[in-house]
Every structure is written in C-alpha cells, then in structure tokens.
Amino acid sequence: xxxxxxxxxxxxxxxxxxxxxxxxxxxxxxxxxxxxxxxxxxxxxxxxxxxxxxxxxxxxxxxxxxxxxxxxxxxxxxxxxxxxxxxxxxxxxxxxxxxxxxxxxxxxxxxxxxxxxxxxxxxxxxxxxxxxxxxxxxxxxxxxxxxxxxxxxxxxxxxxxxxxxxxxxxxxxxxxxxxxxxxxxxxxxxxxxxxxxxxxxxxxxxxxxxxxxxxxxxxxxxxxxxxxxxxxxxxxxxxxxxxxxxxxxxxxxxxxxxxxxxxxxxxxxxxxxxxxxxxxxxxxxxxxxxxxxxxxxxxxxxxxxxxxxxxxxxxxxxxxxxxxxxxxxxxxxxxxxxxxxxxxxxxxxxx
Ligand SMILES: C[S@@+](CC[C@H](N)C(=O)[O-])C[C@H]1O[C@@H](n2cnc3c(N)ncnc32)[C@H](O)[C@@H]1O
Numbered sequence: 001x002x003x004x005x006x007x008x009x010x011x012x013x014x015x016x017x018x019x020x021x022x023x024x025x026x027x028x029x030x031x032x033x034x035x036x037x038x039x040x041x042x043x044x045x046x047x048x049x050x051x052x053x054x055x056x057x058x059x060x061x062x063x064x065x066x067x068x069x070x071x072x073x074x075x076x077x078x079x080x081x082x083x084x085x086x087x088x089x090x091x092x093x094x095x096x097x098x099x100x101x102x103x104x105x106x107x108x109x110x111x112x113x114x115x116x117x118x119x120x121x122x123x124x125x126x127x128x129x130x131x132x133x134x135x136x137x138x139x140x141x142x143x144x145x146x147x148x149x150x151x152x153x154x155x156x157x158x159x160x161x162x163x164x165x166x167x168x169x170x171x172x173x174x175x176x177x178x179x180x181x182x183x184x185x186x187x188x189x190x191x192x193x194x195x196x197x198x199x200x201x202x203x204x205x206x207x208x209x210x211x212x213x214x215x216x217x218x219x220x221x222x223x224x225x226x227x228x229x230x231x232x233x234x235x236x237x238x239x240x241x242x243x244x245x246x247x248x249x250x251x252x253x254x255x256x257x258x259x260x261x262x263x264x265x266x267x268x269x270x271x272x273x274x275x276x277x278x279x280x281x282x283x284x285x286x287x288x289x290x291x292x293x294x295x296x297x298x299x300x301x302x303x304x305x306x307x308x309x310x311x312x313x314x315x316x317x318x319x320x321x322x323x324x325x326x327x328x329x330x331x332x333x334x335x336x337x338x339x340x341x342x343x344x345x346x347x348x349x350x351x
Contacts, residue, residue, distance in 0.1 A: 025329040028301035032078035041296035043079035049094035163289040193247040275305035306332025
C-alpha cells in the first residue's frame with residue numbers, strides 16, 4: 001500500500017456528528033468535505049460512467065479520461081477520510097469503448113486508487129448480468145459483466161462472509177439437493193473400473209449423497225480414476241492412494257459453500273424511475289451484508305435513484321446518500337419512504 005494520502009485532514013474543521021438517513025442533493029465532493037471523519041462503515045457506489053450518459057451535470061462529462069479519473073479519485077479520497085479504520089469502500093466503475101478498443105477504465109481507476117491512497121484491494125468482484133442488453137456485434141462479444149472493487153482501509157476491516165450469497169432453503173435449493181451427486185453414477189458406469197470397484201464406488205457415492213442431503217456435509221466432489229485429474233498438486237498421499245487402490249475418492253466439504261468473487265443477477269429496471277442506470281438492489285444487498293452489521297452506516301456519494309440507501313434501510317442499516325440531480329434525489333426519497341426494514345430470519349440466524 002502506498003501512503004501518499006493522509007487522513008483525516010486535520011486542516012479542515014469537520015462537524016462532530018453525521019446526520020443519518022438522509023439524501024443530500026449536492027455535489028458529492030462538496031458534501032463529503034462537510035462530513036465528519038471516520039463516521040461511515042461502508043462507502044458503496046457506482047459513479048457516473050465516462051461520457052456514457054448525459055446526466056446533465058456532475059462527473060462524467062470531462063474532456064479527457066485523465067480528468068474523469070481525477071474527479072473520481074478526489075471523491076474516493078474523501079470517502080476514505082469518512083470511512084472508519086474497520087470499514088470498506090466498494091466502487092463499481094463502468095468501462096467504455098473508444099475507437100473499437102476497451103479503455104479499461106475500471107482497472108485504471110483501481111490501479112490509481114492503490115497508488116495514491118493507503119488502501120488494500122481485497123477483491124474485484126464480478127457482477128455477471130444475466131440479461132445484458134441484447135445487442136449483436138459482428139466483431140466482438142456482448143459485455144455482460146462489471147467489476148465491483150472492494151477496498152479496505154486496514155487489515156482489520158469487518159467482514160461477514162457467512163452472510164454473502166446466503167440463501168434460505170428455497171424450493172429450488174431442495175430440488176438441487178435431490179440432484180446432488182447424481183451425475184457421478186453415470187461417470188462410474190462409463191469408467192474403466194472393475195465391477196467390484198464400481199459397486200464400491202456406487203455405495204460410497206450413495207453414502208456421501210445421504211450425508212449431503214441430511215446437511216451433515218455441505219457438499220462433496222468425487223474423483224474417478226481415468227475420468228478426473230488427480231487431486232490438486234498430485235501429491236496428496238491419501239487421496240492418490242485411494243484413487244490408485246480403489247479407483248475413486250470422495251472429497252467431503254464440511255464448511256460453508258465456497259464464497260466465490262462472482263455475483264450473478266439480472267439487470268434491474270424500476271417502473272417510473274427517471275434514472276437509466278440503476279444498481280441492482282440484489283448486488284448492493286450482498287455487499288452490505290458482507291461488510292456491515294445492523295445499525296452500521298452506509299454512504300453512497302452517487303446515490304442516483306437511491307438503491308444503496310433503500311437496500312441499507314431494508315437491512316436495518318443507517319444511510320447517507322448524495323446526488324447532484326434534484327430529480328433523482330426526489331425519486332430516491334420517495335423510494336425510501338416506501339422501504340421498510342425487513343430484518344429477515346436469515347439475518348437473525350447470521351448474527
Ligand atoms: C451511475 S449513477 C448512480 C446510480 C445509482 N447507483 C442507482 O442505483 O440509481 C451516477 C449518479 O451520479 C450522479 N452524479 C454525477 N456527478 C455527481 C456529483 N458531482 N455529485 C453528486 N452526484 C453526481 C448522477 O446524477 C447519477 O445519478
């Protein structure tokens with residue numbers, strides 16, 4: 001981490017307390033400078049894209065990419081001043097083509113943030129859009145993913161991975177449970193194992209399926225000689241001996257499901273919303289639950305239609321949203337008035 005940035009900035013008189021659960025209609029840099037240091041647990045935002053949409057004012061219409069990145073980094077620096085040492089910043093920055101070439105704006109932003117500020121980049125989480133705009137290009141593929149950069153202020157960032165992509169036992173999950181491991185039966189049948197080894201493999205598979213369905217193990221993988229590669233590194237004595245001797249091995253997973261750096265959701269559009277680039281609430285919800293507790297403060301300096309604030313309110317967090325556009329601010333406040341805290345059974349189980 002480079003440390004060319006000092007914070008909090010002692011030269012500036014800052015108010016002592018943060019006013020919570022508000023949408024401020026202002027230029028974010030100006031508004032952020034007036035907020036007290038180390039008062040926010042999570043700054044989560046999607047800044048305006050570079051020359052992609054004309055919001056009529058504010059960031060995004062700079063003459064050059066360098067000017068745009070400077071403007072974003074200035075806001076990032078102010079957010080960093082506001083975030084507590086245990087807090088995080090999550091920035092979703094969009095990319096753009098220029099003369100048929102991607103500019104890699106998100107990556108330029110992330111690199112510049114790392115060079116300029118004392119932060120660590122914990123993950124570049126990929127949001128995969130299940131339903132990207134159906135446009136066809138002759139000589140390139142449709143972009144259907146965007147990065148969300150998770151920066152931490154210190155090694156002590158608060159983190160609740162047990163809440164990330166946590167799903168209640170929905171009907172689709174019970175269907176999935178019924179299918180668990182079934183594919184291995186065909187693979188055993190198609191393998192070159194002896195009849196006796198096949199019978200043993202089927203019995204071991206049935207036992208593992210029963211454990212997974214009963215919730216005794218989270219999941220498992222089966223490796224069959226001649227079909228799967230040897231376990232990672234090829235040196236894990238026990239497993240390779242099983243493969244050699246029995247023709248198969250079963251790897252049981254006892255902990256939580258693997259927490260991958262991918263969130264897959266549809267793109268959302270809100271009926272009657274004046275904003276054309278809203279965040280999917282589902283993605284925002286995942287980050288809020290991963291990085292904050294109930295009662296924590298979530299800041300979005302480009303709150304637009306209010307999605308971050310709405311998700312925070314629903315999850316029992318406090319929020320501060322800022323947007324330069326009065327129409328968006330009015331819409332966000334209206335959305336917030338209709339949002340209720342829905343502390344779910346899922347949350348209760350997680351805390
Ligand atoms: C990509 S949109 C954010 C959308 C938001 N995540 C949502 O779900 O609706 C970016 C927003 O930044 C706002 N904006 C642009 N420049 C700004 C500035 N200097 N200060 C505050 N807001 C600004 C725009 O009005 C726009 O609403």
